[in-house]
Amino acid sequence: MTRRLIARTLGCILSPSARVCFGPFWRGASFGGDGQLKAKIAVLTLLAAAVPLLSPAAETERQLLGLLTITGKCLRVVVGAEDFSQGCGGSLGTSAFSDGRTGFYFTLRSNHILTFSGLGVARTGKDGDGFAIDRVIFNSGVETTKPKVLAATGRCTFGDPYKGAMTVRCDGNLAQGTPFSASFHSDGSPPTE
Numbered sequence: 403m404t405r406r407l408i409a410r411t412l413g414c415i416l417s418p419s420a421r422v423c424f425g426p427f428w429r430g431a432s433f434g435g436d437g438q439l440k441a442k443i444a445v446l447t448l449l450a451a452a453v454p455l456l457s458p459a460a461e462t463e464r465q466l467l468g469l470l471t472i473t474g475k476c477l478r479v480v481v482g483a484e485d486f487s488q489g490c491g492g493s494l495g496t497s498a499f500s501d502g503r504t505g506f507y508f509t510l511r512s513n514h515i516l517t518f519s520g521l522g523v524a525r526t527g528k529d530g531d532g533f534a535i536d537r538v539i540f541n542s543g544v545e546t547t548k549p550k551v552l553a554a555t556g557r558c559t560f561g562d563p564y565k566g567a568m569t570v571r572c573d574g575n576l577a578q579g580t581p582f583s584a585s586f587h588s589d590g591s592p593p594t595e
Contacts, residue, residue: 431571433543441539445446451542461488462500464499464500466497466499469495469497470495470497470593470595471493471494471496471593471595473492473591474492474567474589474590474591475587475589476490476491476492477586478490478585479508479510479516479584480582480583480584481576481580481581482581486510486581489510489511489512490509491509493506494508494588502522503519503521505517505518505520506560506572510558512542514541515541515543516539516540516541517541518535518584519536519537519538520537521533522534530559530562531559531560532559532560533558535554536553536555537551537552537553538576538582553576553577554575555574555575556575557574558570558572563588563593567587567589568588569585570584570585571583572584
């Protein structure tokens, strides 16, 4: 498959100029260090994918295509009056699904993960690429507890992590009007699977 086809069919979260957007799900996965984040995101992503916010047919056709981890520094994670910035980790996860759904996974204290998710990726101009957020997912990190999926509106923008340091920004509002804002600055290392 060409990069153009991958970007068009998968809603590739990374710039189409990237050599590889996502590889097979478990290829190269390890479970130490960032591998632990990948394992947690994999389980949590699969749980979140099971929550039917789209039509049941769309949900059953969706397949997880890949996960990447970006290292750097979490700058801010705020939802309403709650500031989670102090507990935000130094790794950011991203995922791609066969239906074009994508997301950014901000790791928080106590294995909690806050995900900003949407469909499709488009060039947004000087800020890089981006996607419209249609849901925010909060996962407590407990496998027996379903993730809390909230309808939302907003936008995530990001640069090409294969070209050096870049910033991910996600801003918007939950359906009931609660504002959210999150940002992460990469250290310039290429993403890992």
